[in-house]
Amino acid sequence: MESELLVDRREGWMVLTLNRPERLNALNEKLHRLLAEALEEAAHESCRAVLLTGTGRAFCAGEDVGGLALAAAEFQRSGALPPDLGVTVEAHYNPLIRRIRRLRKPVVCAVNGVAAGAGANIALACDIVLAARSAKFVQAFASIGLVPDSGGTFFLPRLIGEARARALALLGEPLPAETAQAWGLIWQVVDDGALRGEAEKLAARLAKGPTLSLAWIKEALNASSANDLDAQLDLERNLQSLAGRTPDYREGVLAFLEKRPANFTGRAS
Structure with missing residues (x-):
């Protein structure tokens, strides 16, 4: 069975590919653990840059809501207290964002499709973000009664200003990649078929840098x-x-x- 995170070690850099295409690369505990291990490896001197991307038609749909739905259903049946989502954020998402931001190597993100919820904010935590022309960024939290996490309320106002950040967070409307570039949310939009090649060239260039x-x-x-x-x-x-x-x-x-x-x-x- 293929791993949920594909790790491709190149000369001086690494490609990390989220590989749960049937779940739109939504994050679960196992994928968080694999990402943590890979980023720890990337901290070694032999790695000088990282490229993060996804397989299939999404970059990352955020938290795997299948597990949340089961927990919510159990809560409805039993009347027990719902799970504390803050525990999940503290255990998995906050460490992931900190690892990306504190990694002493440039991290390139190639957003190959929808980046929703925490998936969008994980992309924004990276140093340089390229997106396929068909990609969209969605702050999907309010649509299920949650609050943006994974740094969303930090990155958005700093990148695009408070007015746009508030609208994206409160309305949860998809933001097309070309608008994201025009607003300064991401670095560059490229044609879908060229995304992986352009992202790899950029990561390889950074890996040869100072x-x-x-x-x-x-x-x-x-x-x-x-x-x-x-x-x-x-x-x-x-x-x-x-x-x-x-x-x-x-x-x-x-x-x-x-x-x-x-x-x-x-x-x-």
Whole structure:
């Protein structure tokens, strides 16, 4: 039986493919565990970039509502207390978002179809998001009486502004990929048939980049929303001190002077 997460190890980078197409790649405990293990592996020095995508006609439909429906039905029959969904969020979704944001490597997301609920917000947690032209992003929580999680209430207003974020969260209407790009929610829309190839080219390019520099860029951008200008300037100074002592900085300068492509190693020494 094929794994629910396909892990394709390339030279210096990894492709992680959600593989529950019959459930629109909805997340369950097993898939969360496999993702956690794969992202832990990606933290090793040999991996310098990650591509996250899905199989079939959806990127990810969020939580597998089949399990929620069974629990709700049992609640109706027995009158017992319903399951605490906050426990599920804390055990699985919050750690996943933190792993993606804190991974010291760039994470590219290729949204190959519908990204709904937590699936949409997992995509938004990634560093660069490409989407198929037919893809849609749906904050589906309110339609089943829930609240956006997986960072949705954090990412949306910062990416597209409060007015649009409120409408998407409250109405739960699908947002076409081309509108998502126009609003600044994602990086790029490509034709459906070209998505995987374009995403792989981008991940391979990032895997050959100055990995430590890219990690510090992520760190600075992650901190910027909580910092005032003075704190951010201080952080930039400190990170630049570190970057300026790396072999990749020396190589980058030499390559520029010699008018050739840089051969970055991503190593500290």
